[in-house]
Amino acid sequence: MALQTDLISNCSTVTVTVTDTLNGNSINDQISIVDYSGSFATTSMSVTGLPAGGWIDVIVTVPGNGVFTIDFSQDDAGAGLTTVDTTGLVVACDIDCCLATLTEELMGCSCDCPKCSTTLAKAQKIFLLLNSAIADAGLYDLSNTGYILAAYNKYLKAKEMCDGSCGCDC
Numbered sequence: 001m002a003l004q005t006d007l008i009s010n011c012s013t014v015t016v017t018v019t020d021t022l023n024g025n026s027i028n029d030q031i032s033i034v035d036y037s038g039s040f041a042t043t044s045m046s047v048t049g050l051p052a053g054g055w056i057d058v059i060v061t062v063p064g065n066g067v068f069t070i071d072f073s074q075d076d077a078g079a080g081l082t083t084v085d086t087t088g089l090v091v092a093c094d095i096d097c098c099l100a101t102l103t104e105e106l107m108g109c110s111c112d113c114p115k116c117s118t119t120l121a122k123a124q125k126i127f128l129l130l131n132s133a134i135a136d137a138g139l140y141d142l143s144n145t146g147y148i149l150a151a152y153n154k155y156l157k158a159k160e161m162c163d164g165s166c167g168c169d170c
Contacts, residue, residue: 002085003072011065011093016058018072021084024052028075031058036067036088036152047072065094067137067152088137088148090155095130098162099123122161129158 004017016031029047040063050056062068068089073081102123109116133154140147 003070003087005070005087005089007089007091011091011096012061014060014062014070014089016060016070016072017055018047018050018058018085019055020050020053020074022074022076025077026050026074027078028081030073030081031060032071032073033060033062034069034071035063036069036148039066040064062089062091065091067091067133067148067155069140069148083142086140086142088140088151090130090134090137090151092130092133092155092158095126095155095158095162099126099130102126126158126161129154129161133158 002019002021006015006017007013008015014033018029018031020026020029029050030044031047032042032044034042043060043063045058045060047056047058060070068091069086070089071083071086073083075081102119105119106116106123109119133151136147136151136154140151
């Protein structure tokens with residue numbers, strides 16, 4: 001794998017680790033972040049300092065919450081940029097805030113409260129949708145592109161279920 005990502009807890013910064021696949025023959029290396037929903041423009045940045053056959057960590061900023069694809073491209077001795085690896089990423093601080101709010105509601109409930117049953121069921125569904133979206137995004141690659149659509153649809157459904165339950169800055 002030539003590309004790995006790790007979302008930092010501030011929900012806007014991602015560590016992207018890229019690995020040279022051309023043994024130093026690349027003239028240009030590039031990371032592109034694409035918002036799958038199309039709400040934000042594609043962000044691209046050149047990668048410098050990538051050692052032949054080695055790897056480098058790059059800190060990038062995502063434009064907000066949502067589902068993103070991150071592509072790593074290399075230029076084989078001037079033949080033009082070719083995507084060598086891609087991955088999906090779900091940034092869901094908005095949904096995390098919703099889940100935190102629902103959890104706070106649950107902490108004040110007694111075990112047999114009917115309202116709490118509804119709140120618990122809602123929180124469970126949102127949690128499962130979000131974690132399934134994250135899993136689907138992790139399966140997305142150049143040969144399995146359908147996973148990103150599945151991740152996006154699950155993220156949207158979880159966000160929709162949060163409706164007015166978000167307690168942070170959503």
